[in-house]
Amino acid sequence: DVKVTQSSRYLVKRTGEKVFLECVQDMDHENMFWYRQDPGLGLRLIYFSYDVKMKEKGDIPEGYSVSREKKERFSLILESASTNQTSMYLCASRPGTIGSNQPQHFGDGTRLSIL
Amino acid sequence: AQSVTQPDIHITVSEGASLELRCNYSYGATPYLFWYVQSPGQGLQLLLKYFSGDTLVQGIKGFEAEFKRSQSSFNLRKPSVHWSDAAEYFCAVAPGGNAGKSTFGDGTTLTVKP
Numbered sequence: 001d002v003k004v005t006q007s008s009r010y011l012v013k014r015t016g017e018k019v020f021l022e023c024v025q026d027m028d029h030e031n032m033f034w035y036r037q038d039p040g041l042g043l044r045l046i047y048f049s050y051d052v053k054m055k056e057k058g059d060i061p062e063g064y065s066v067s068r069e070k071k072e073r074f075s076l077i078l079e080s081a082s083t084n085q086t087s088m089y090l091c092a093s094r095p096g097t098i099g100s101n102q103p104q105h106f107g108d109g110t111r112l113s114i115l
Numbered sequence: 116a117q118s119v120t121q122p123d124i125h126i127t128v129s130e131g132a133s134l135e136l137r138c139n140y141s142y143g144a145t146p147y148l149f150w151y152v153q154s155p156g157q158g159l160q161l162l163l164k165y166f167s168g169d170t171l172v173q174g175i176k177g178f179e180a181e182f183k184r185s186q187s188s189f190n191l192r193k194p195s196v197h198w199s200d201a202a203e204y205f206c207a208v209a210p211g212g213n214a215g216k217s218t219f220g221d222g223t224t225l226t227v228k229p
Contacts (some may be wrong), residue, residue, distance in 0.1 A: 005159070035219075039123070043159075043219040090158055100168050101147055104217065105147065106158030 002054040004107035006091050012113045014017070014102040021110050023091030031094040032074035033104060034058075034066065043090065049074055050097075081114045088112075117142040119208045121220035129228045136191040136223050138206030147209040148189040149217065150180055154202045162204075165189065176200070201227045211225050 007022035025032065031050050035043040035058075045058030047066040055066050063085060066077040074093075078085055088111050092104040118141045120163040128134050140146060147166050151159040163174025170182040180191045189206060203224050 009156075029128075040221055042221040092159075101164075103149055103161045103164055104150075106160070107156045108156070 004091055004093050004105050006086075006089075006107040007112050010109050010111050010113075012115060013081050014115055015076075015081060015083060017032065017078075017081045018079045018115075019112070021076040021091075021112070023040055023074045023076070023077075023093075023095055024072050025074075025093040025105070025106060026072065027093065027095065028071065029093040029095045029105075030071075032068065033092040033094070034064075034074065034076045034088045035092065036060070037109070038087050046076065054072070083114050086112060086114045117146060117208045117210060117218050119206050119218055119220040121204075121206055123223045125223070125224045125226070127210050127226040127228060130185075130198050131195050134191075134196045134200070134225070136206075138189045138191065138205050139219060140187050140189065140206075140208040142187075142208060142210065144210070145184070148180075148182060149193045149207040149209070150174065150178070150191050151205045151207065151219075152176075152202050153205065153222075157176075159205060162191070191201070196225075196227055198229065199229045201225055 002063040003026045005024045011017050034046045044078040049055045049068045065077045088109050089111045094104045096102045120139045149164045150162040153159045162178050165172050165182045204220045205222050206220040207217040
């Protein structure tokens with residue numbers, strides 16, 4: 001079974017802090033994704049990566065950056081956390097090329113609160 | 116760009132009753148379609164997917180979905196709901212040839228009455 005592990009289930013940070021969310025997958029998947037999930041808004045794509053050191057903006061990249069130095073790890077960075085970034089963050093991975101029809105595998109999420 | 120609509124925010128059914136969750140999509144060609152389930156405090160788990168071929172697809176946990184091109188729909192069904200099916204369900208659509216660019220619906224929360 002594919003395992004996507006997010007480093008924290010719950011995280012509380014303060015406004016203005018730099019926040020790192022980590023995600024690791026154990027199946028050598030090429031593609032990795034970061035979403036945020038808010039009530040009534042479904043999942044919104046923040047960033048994704050289809051290869052090491054490659055990244056592309058999703059639908060809501062503002063205020064976020066990402067890093068993918070190794071294939072198995074995809075980090076989401078909040079450069080200066082703000083209260084409107086309080087949310088559930090979901091990481092996902094997927095095998096194959098960008099055109100692959102394989103579905104995504106999700107981690108259990110990190111519930112981030114910014115005070 | 117593709118879009119997906121789940122018209123029902125919340126559905127309540129009795130245990131043992133049948134279930135249908137609606138999903139409508141907008142996309143110019145044949146899309147890839149997915150249904151995921153999210154239990155409280157968990158990530159999303161794939162229930163089933165459709166790419167081509169037979170328009171009735173079977174998934175895990177006794178779920179099935181039917182692709183209807185004429186109605187731009189991909190409704191999820193289960194003949195007899197169990198209390199453990201209570202969760203949030205997401206429909207997702209992706210352009211053919213690029214499942215990585217999935218767009219998710221807002222979700223439908225299922226409550227199961229004993």
